[in-house]
Amino acid sequence: MSAIISSLTNDQRKKLLSLFNHAQLHLLYKASVHGFAANQFHFRCDIQGPTICVAYNNSGFVYGAYTSKDYAQSNQNIVDERAFLYSISPDRPQPIRVGVNAGQNAFLDGNTGPYFYPLLFLYNNSAAVTNSGGAAFTFNPAELHGNDMALTEFEVYRVEELEGALDKPWRNVEWNEDKRELLKKQILSYCPDVGGLKEARVLMVGPVGAGKSSFFNSINSVFRGNITSQAIAGTAGKSVTVQFRTYTIKVGKRGSLVPLILCDTMGLEHGDDSGLDPGDIINICKGHVQDRYQFNPSASLQEGTPGYRKHVTLKDKIHCMVYVVDVSRVSLMDQKMLDKFRTIRKKANQLGVPQILLMTKIDEACPLVERDLKNVYHSVYIQKKAREVSESFGIPLSCIVPVKNYCTEMELNLEVDILLLSAVKLMLDYADGFFENLLPDDQEETDVSELYVE
Numbered sequence: 001m002s003a004i005i006s007s008l009t010n011d012q013r014k015k016l017l018s019l020f021n022h023a024q025l026h027l028l029y030k031a032s033v034h035g036f037a038a039n040q041f042h043f044r045c046d047i048q049g050p051t052i053c054v055a056y057n058n059s060g061f062v063y064g065a066y067t068s069k070d071y072a073q074s075n076q077n078i079v080d081e082r083a084f085l086y087s088i089s090p091d092r093p094q095p096i097r098v099g100v101n102a103g104q105n106a107f108l109d110g111n112t113g114p115y116f117y118p119l120l121f122l123y124n125n126s127a128a129v130t131n132s133g134g135a136a137f138t139f140n141p142a143e144l145h146g147n148d149m150a151l152t153e154f155e156v157y158r159v160e161e162l163e164g165a166l167d168k169p170w171r172n173v174e175w176n177e178d179k180r181e182l183l184k185k186q187i188l189s190y191c192p193d194v195g196g197l198k199e200a201r202v203l204m205v206g207p208v209g210a211g212k213s214s215f216f217n218s219i220n221s222v223f224r225g226n227i228t229s230q231a232i233a234g235t236a237g238k239s240v241t242v243q244f245r246t247y248t249i250k251v252g253k254r255g256s257l258v259p260l261i262l263c264d265t266m267g268l269e270h271g272d273d274s275g276l277d278p279g280d281i282i283n284i285c286k287g288h289v290q291d292r293y294q295f296n297p298s299a300s301l302q303e304g305t306p307g308y309r310k311h312v313t314l315k316d317k318i319h320c321m322v323y324v325v326d327v328s329r330v331s332l333m334d335q336k337m338l339d340k341f342r343t344i345r346k347k348a349n350q351l352g353v354p355q356i357l358l359m360t361k362i363d364e365a366c367p368l369v370e371r372d373l374k375n376v377y378h379s380v381y382i383q384k385k386a387r388e389v390s391e392s393f394g395i396p397l398s399c400i401v402p403v404k405n406y407c408t409e410m411e412l413n414l415e416v417d418i419l420l421l422s423a424v425k426l427m428l429d430y431a432d433g434f435f436e437n438l439l440p441d442d443q444e445e446t447d448v449s450e451l452y453v454e
Ligand SMILES: Nc1nc2c(ncn2[C@@H]2O[C@H](COP(=O)(O)OP(=O)(O)OP(=O)(O)O)[C@@H](O)[C@H]2O)c(=O)[nH]1
Pocket: 206, 207, 208, 209, 210, 211, 212, 213, 214, 215, 232, 233, 234, 235, 238, 239, 240, 241, 242, 265, 266, 267, 268, 360, 361, 362, 363, 364, 403, 404, 405, 406, 407
């Protein structure tokens, strides 16, 4: 059976989540799929803990009721001081929230649809709501649902409230202009100090849509001084990036080069013959893959074929590998994807390539962070995901950095820049580890392919 998709738009979901401190929603019931019938609602929503029902009407209102109690068909009136009605509409920046009146029962736990006095949803087992009396909630009907009682959709979500914010951040960050300038200065003054190299070459690897190309665009933007989109980014089911690209970055439009080459790859996919072939990652690490090589998901690049660089020097090798992972998909990665990462990691370790991990889309994943990026290290959710990914990848927590890429912005932002620049600084520090592990003889800019263990 195919997955049941929520009808909430991103904007509606954000507004709904803003009613909670820090929560996740899990869709339990969708009337257009399961039926506009009370028994279908109870079958899926009874004894589920806190839930929120979401009614949609043709007048553009999304509204409903939250309860922190179970539905259980007990036929009892339920006291729930945390219950509320709410309404979201496109022209209101904030949802309306109506709390339960003091001393009133919030709802009747019968065998009908949700019945928050006076609103009875799924009235007569149909796509309708009715006003059935009772004084638990006081609201203006025109504001709540536009006096439009017919439903186009009705959903119920389990609300999982996540722990609040940490009092003390798990990493300290200075959020000020001086810090941004210091990070830029530290990055620009970086020099590998080996074999005449002028920059570190960093490879980004990760699932389709994780934000690899966007990360390059974001770093490019920070140094350029305005938002750029040189690398094509977006969502298409399959990997948007199909070529190997090595990007240089300049300060301003015509300024000096940043001592970093960011290498962008095709996204990894679950299937064996789809997405980037892990064999190509090894080829890239060893320096054999030329810029603009067109990836072939069913076979890795072979010696003697177009795009293969036979004689490689230290500057062609990867000096640091960066796994790029969408933070909200950390626990959704299946065994096949984890196995691909394990293979890549094993090889990278053999090649002596240090690795770090970027957790992207922290703004989308956590309402606390969305509200204010400075909450990133206060967010229990982000900390939990960092620990989870550290365990599943076998990467120390110190090598995991949360970032937010520039995606919708038209201007640079101090906090976004600081997280992005901190990630680059860590990449360069780790690349140094690669150079320091080279033997003195290996440090010349000659063909060093034989240094690597096959
Ligand atoms: N909200 C948010 N969206 C992001 C972030 N990073 C990337 N995106 C969005 O995620 C989508 C995919 O981003 P890409 O940069 O194309 O991802 P990719 O890893 O290069 O994907 P492939 O090339 O297809 O493997 C785009 O729509 C981006 O706008 C982020 O930090 N926050």
